[in-house]
Amino acid sequence: MGTLHHVLHTGARPIGLPEFVDAVRATCPRRFTQKGTMRHRRVALAVSGGVDSMALAFLCSSLRKSTAAFEVSDNPVNGFRAMVIDHGLREGSYEEALAVCEALKDMSLSADVMPLNWSKIFDDNTNPRDLPNFESVARKLRYERLGHECAARKLASLFLAHHEDDQYETILMRLLQGHGSRGLRGMKKAHDIPECENIHGAHQSGWVDDQMSYRPFYKPLTRTRKHLHRALQANIHHLMDENDPVHESEIELEDFHTKLHTKSIEPNQIPIEDGGVMVYRPLLEFSKDRLIATCLENNVPWWEDSTNHDPTLTIRNAIRKLYKGYALPKALQKPAILALAKRCEQKHQAQDAEANRLLRQVIIHDFEPNAGTVIVQFPKFESVITKRDSQSPQRRQARLARQREIASIVMRKVLMLVSPEKQAPSVTALENHVWRLFPSIAEPGNAAQTDDPKTFSVYSVLLTPITPDSPHRKSVPASSSKPHMQQLSWHLSRAPYPAHLPIPRVRMTYWSMKGPVPTYTMSTRNEWMLWDGRYWFHAEHQLPHRIIVQPFLLEHSKPFRELLQRSARARLDARLKRYAPGKTRYTLPGLYLEEDVDLNRPMRQITPRGGYPNPIAWEYRDGIGDGRGADRGVGQAGERRDQSMHPKVPDTSKMKLIALPTLDIQIPGLSDWIDYEIRYRKVDRKTLRIAGTWSRGSFGPLTDDAVMRYIESGRARGGRGVDRLRKERTEGRLSRMRVCV
Template sequence: MGTLHHIVHTGAKAISVPEFMDAVRATCTPRFPCSRGILHRRAAVAVSGGVDSMALAFLCSQLRRTDPDFRIADNPVSGFRAVIIDHSLREGSREEAIAVAKAVRDMGLVDEVSTINWTKVLSENQSPKGLTNFESVARTLRYRKLGAACASFNIASLFLAHHEDDQYETILMRMLQGHGIRGLRGIRPAQDIPECEGLFGADKSGFVDDQARIFPFYNFKPTRKEREHMRRQLRGDISKMLAGLEPDDTTAFDLDGRDLYKPNDIPPFVPRELQIEDGGVTIYRPLLEFSKDRLIATCLENNVPWWEDATNVNPTLTTRNAIRHLYRGYTLPKALQKPAILDLAKRCERRVEHQEAEANRLLSRTIIRGPQLYAGTVIVQFPELKLPMAGRDSRSPLRRRARILRKRKIAAILMRKIILLVSPDPLPLLSTLENLVTPLFPYLALPEELPVATPPKAFSVAGVHLVPFKSTSSDSTPAGTAAHQQLKWYISRTPYPSTKPLPRIRTPYWASSRNKKGRWLMSEWMPWSLWDGRYWFRIKHRFPYRVLVLPYLLEHAKDFREQLPPRDQKLLASLLKRYAPGKVRSTLPAFYLEEPLDLLDMENSTPRAKYPMVEWDNNNNKEDSNGNDGEEEGGREPPSMHPAVMDTSMLKLIALPTLGINHPGLDDWMAYETRYRKIDQNTILTAKTFDEAPFATPREGALRRPRERSRGDRGRKGNGVRIYLHKRRRNKSRSYVTSDYRITDS
């Protein structure tokens, strides 16, 4: 496609650089407000060659020339990299991508051309446009290419050229599709990059590696002046305290040896704390407040070329094209014209903000223990949410129902905030959660849901299992309050059904050669992989067979336990009882060897004939952090020879990485790193915490008394989960009694 002829738009004004800078400041707010980012960092711009993206590229090129220290999000910008995606859908697309790259180079931007390989999603003799979901597939591949490019160059900010007309078209489309107020807000000005699940460095990850750098981009350390100020202030406070003490008062600091030993305060063994990921690529849309006419005027005034795609004006091709043809060629009712629709989006935005604020107030009354990252669990006590009967409610059942539905929406928002701490799903639907609010908030039950089951039953939603239990026994509850005792909920990953494929990662490396000493060669660190939407793993090994990441399968538990030394056997039993009771342990990640071989004799082992069946089989990642497609050069990815429901009987369990339990001698063969995926820290900071102790008391750990049974009351809650309630007095000088919770196998 050639450059369009210049068309004079007399009513449109070009976007000035100060206007654009103000829009960027309003859009690119800091992701880490406490960070002291002083290092300059490059940002990326997605350029398609159209008038909107070319105008954005030009404005970005002028931004740094105007202010070399201009900040985008958390860091000053050092320049922009233009990422150009060639979809390879029509003749001349490659030449057009090269021409666009030359145009952005002339502006002073660094260019990066990436081509989409459609062979991954197509069957034999099928064209991309023959896909029924062609638009969604193209969108996914495009975003994954953009995310891979940003991750490979350590870029955290990506600019997209969506403008006011795109916003208008999107809201009209969502109105036709029946979206609610959240969908009618339109395109978000800033959000995490979509469609990049499992792509390390792009998918809400990379923060831990950044903090390990000598000079991190996100710097949270105080400056030298601030450290000196804090040191002087601390010395002054200590001097004032010492000056106010009498000579005899110094005896108050004398300690009795018996005070240094408090048996109840001895912590049990805990695994190494898992690091929590954060960061990733954020997409920004600074042009949402500018119309397309102004973008055209910007290109015309500054002699910026652009290319038009004829498919964008074909009203029969896509819904967006049809809507564009409708509002440009016909006069719509005033309520459907652009000013009214954009005003509707702002009203919906304000309403959603009010809902989020109300949900946060409810969250501040919620009590949370956790999340416990070793198994991905959390204990929550939801607040009691009552809806008093107003006078008008008794006269109008419909009004009463509307009030209940509004409160159920707020409760569903709170429920999603909690569930996202452990859920493998990126974003559960609020409409699904609204139907399950009643067990958590019985006072919000609709008339057709009455009577509410008491006590509520365990249920599953969004990949998590919620089990109710009470924290105190009947003899410690004051008379008349036992019936109103607030329930706590134990939230964990839902056990995997036997009829569906297990989440797995299969490493692409196996040792095929030896060094001069006859030892199998160790691989390099493999790319980070996301397992089950919860844990990031990075592995290197020198096994002659591949390593798999699968759930902790009970069929291998006995053999694994018997191969551990006695101390590790007790430790494993203690950790499973403490962090993964009942069916929760079946959701733990575990490392397996593809063949049941003995590690002590592994040096003398050789791979079986015709091993492996396939060269690459990793259902969690299609692209690594370097932007590679994970497929053979120039060809299609070979089909997997492994069934969807794989046979796990021939595997060998070698490690439980989150608990730190390894097969003896594994350190000589394998190294790995484990991290938990990003969670919303604001949820944890806003909520309250329990005052009680952990699940099991420290002195009851299995390392000291592995066969001791719990004392106290027993009760069965949920599906096959037994809950032990044990009371103890923490300190003789205090009069209150706390409760411990232990959830074990039935």
């Protein structure tokens, strides 16, 4: 289609470059607070060809030409890459996308056309426009395609062209859907890319790979590293000072003996992911009229999509026709709705600030990504009843409701450290459970149950109170002799899998096959796969069967132990007892062979059973082939492609457990067959930084040797020395040790 007939908007003025620069800086704050020497990086632009995205493309092009050293988030920008999404829902859409690319190239912007693959969801006979949820399906496919492209090109920032009018429509839609104040804030200016939870490098991942690369995008400054080195040397020299010696009597031989003998049970700490693609909306404060004026002023072409004017296609189109064609009440007009969104945002910020003050009193003890568990001691929520509250029951109920809301926000932050769910739970849903952790704000109907805390499950997280007879009690030292002086601690872990639902399972795409030489060649390395919403995993191997990641099952426990050597069995028992007691161990990821194979035999003698159900069986002829199998593929010269039956649900009775990767336990000789890597998904480091974090066994009274070990660890807050810490301990101002992560 051609460009829209230009209509002069006399009341709107074009967006100036200084305005756009200020908007970008306000929208794209630094993600990683530690400033370093950052490599130049490109920024992705999502372009549809409409007036809003073309105006964004023009402003980005002008910014690049006028300002060479400009930063977006953590990296200086060395260019922009436009991604033109073609939905393919109308005739001529692909040709139009090509024309958009040509217009972008005239602005000195690189551009690619990216058609959406509807066949992934529907067959060829289904018209996507007939779907009742067409808008949400199109959004999912669009973001998945953008996420894959950004991850492949190592782009960490994606600019979208949503503007003020889009924000107005979004809030109206949420009003109709009954959202609360948190939903009525509208679209965020910056957030993680949605709909890409299973794409490594796009959703909250990629940081570890970047730090392991030869030229990372994020690298601390040299002077920062030197400062840390000097601080460490100063601590060591202070400890070795003759004026403050460490006497032999201060060394606890029992602690030394315990550490010496428990060191071997410590598994290798698995990396925790971070990073990913961030979505930014720098035009959210500008109206559409100003974007049109910007394109008119600078002779920027744009294209109109006829589907945007069909009120029967999406709810947004219907709302757009409603407010443009009819006079709405003043309370539903754009100024009033946008003012409502700002008030909701201010309320949300105030609640978060109050929740962070409460979070500072939370003590996080032993966060273990290897097992996906954490021990948390929640503070006592002191319910202050003023004179006015005592005289007005309604006022007191309102205050308690607000306190329950703040406590629910804290509870949600802590739950997300171990929860496998993709989205955080709503605050309203948690208010029905928060009284279990904060008994002082319980409703009268629940007050009687607070004296006897029980294990409960919420949002796929199992919360177990740590009592004297609890299996987790050994991880927490004895509390005060006065129970009221210390709040109860809770052990948080992944909830057991429901029996009526299938267990989470990830099956590797590739397997190894024999080539011309009677040995197995290394399979293709799988892309990173997210298992149970908690662990990223990928592998390459020389095994004739596929690798499956699923929970550690009780039925495989005994055969797995029999395959281990004596020392490995001892380590397995010790690590399970310490990190995954009780039913928690059956939520750990296990590495399985799809069918049992004796790996102790020579490689050339290992052959899968006849008729092994490969979805695609490759038969080599004349010694030609790459020695790899896959679920999908194209046959090469010298290969014959045969289809065979393949069970959609593997038979667990035929599987063989070969490793518990998070506990660093595997059968002997497995490293000769497989090379795998596992990582924990991203956690909110701000939660760990704000909350108090205790090292193992630091709940007891603080002694001189404990102070010495604390300083030696280099974690003393604010650079406090030994003498100052001892003085504070003597004066009673330092009763517990809090170590911030």
